Amino acid sequence: MSGLARELWRLPAVSLAPSAIEILTAELRQRLRLVTGAHAGVRFASSMAAEDMVLVDAIATSGVPIEIFTIDTGRLHEETVRMVEVTERHYGILIGRAAAPEQEVRAFVENHGLNGFYESEDAKKACCHARKVVPLNLALAGAGAWITGQRREQAVTRTELGLAEHDEARGIAKYNPLFDWSQDAVWSYLQHRNVPLHPLHRQGYPSIGCEPCTRAIRADEDLRAGRWWWLRQESKECGLHLNAAQ
Numbered sequence: 053m054s055g056l057a058r059e060l061w062r063l064p065a066v067s068l069a070p071s072a073i074e075i076l077t078a079e080l081r082q083r084l085r086l087v088t089g090a091h092a093g094v095r096f097a098s099s100m101a102a103e104d105m106v107l108v109d110a111i112a113t114s115g116v117p118i119e120i121f122t123i124d125t126g127r128l129h130e131e132t133v134r135m136v137e138v139t140e141r142h143y144g145i146l147i148g149r150a151a152a153p154e155q156e157v158r159a160f161v162e163n164h165g166l167n168g169f170y171e172s173e174d175a176k177k178a179c180c181h182a183r184k185v186v187p188l189n190l191a192l193a194g195a196g197a198w199i200t201g202q203r204r205e206q207a208v209t210r211t212e213l214g215l216a217e218h219d220e221a222r223g224i225a226k227y228n229p230l231f232d233w234s235q236d237a238v239w240s241y242l243q244h245r246n247v248p249l250h251p252l253h254r255q256g257y258p259s260i261g262c263e264p265c266t267r268a269i270r271a272d273e274d275l276r277a278g279r280w281w282w283l284r285q286e287s288k289e290c291g292l293h294l295n296a297a298q
């Protein structure tokens with residue numbers, strides 16, 4: 053293994069010209085207006101990581117009526133909790149907190165132990181269900197549509213992603229306005245528009261989830277290698293984006 057490969061992942065170099073970013077920005081805003089024109093009660097669950105910060109910036113600076121919230125799993129990095137506050141101050145907005153219900157979390161801990169998600173794929177699914185899926189479902193109750201920061205390039209599980217889909221489990225529309233964005237587009241946008249950056253991105257984390265289930269990655273690893281690193285690639289979804297009954 054070369055010395056370069058052993059290095060931690062770093063913020064990607066950016067190459068898009070300001071004019072190209074302006075075009076992308078206009079197109080993104082148009083996509084968001086398309087969603088809010090078609091649905092009342094559009095909501096966005098933000099992890100505060102790079103792609104989601106592109107969307108936070110686009111929503112906050114364009115004034116489209118999309119409610120932003122974050123899922124408080126109770127196992128987030130302290131940096132993520134602070135990032136929510138930093139973002140609220142930066143844009144002068146309020147970000148909702150969808151907390152995992154106590155009884156769901158207690159049931160998981162009683163059955164599997166606090167960190168039981170390391171023991172099996174089923175236990176990991178159960179924890180994500182209690183701490184992520186249930187609060188997401190509650191936060192999306194009554195929504196007309198929700199949007200996500202997913203991109204095709206991010207994972208083998210996302211190569212078929214499109215702009216619009218139907219979230220069958222929740223019975224609402226779902227949009228992925230960044231579905232065709234490249235990594236370069238995301239980071240060029242963030243840099244060009246001085247968007248607040250989650251501090252863990254500067255510590256080798258391209259993708260950020262719960263603290264016990266996310267690690268920094270090396271420069272030569274898959275971008276989602278640091279998420280649930282003990283599982284197979286195909287298992288690296290937390291249930292938020294699965295269309296099966298949760």
Ligand code: SF4
Nearest residue numbers: 169179180183262265
């Ligand atoms: S990412 Fe880990 S700690 Fe967070 S909900 Fe899923 S299994 Fe639990």
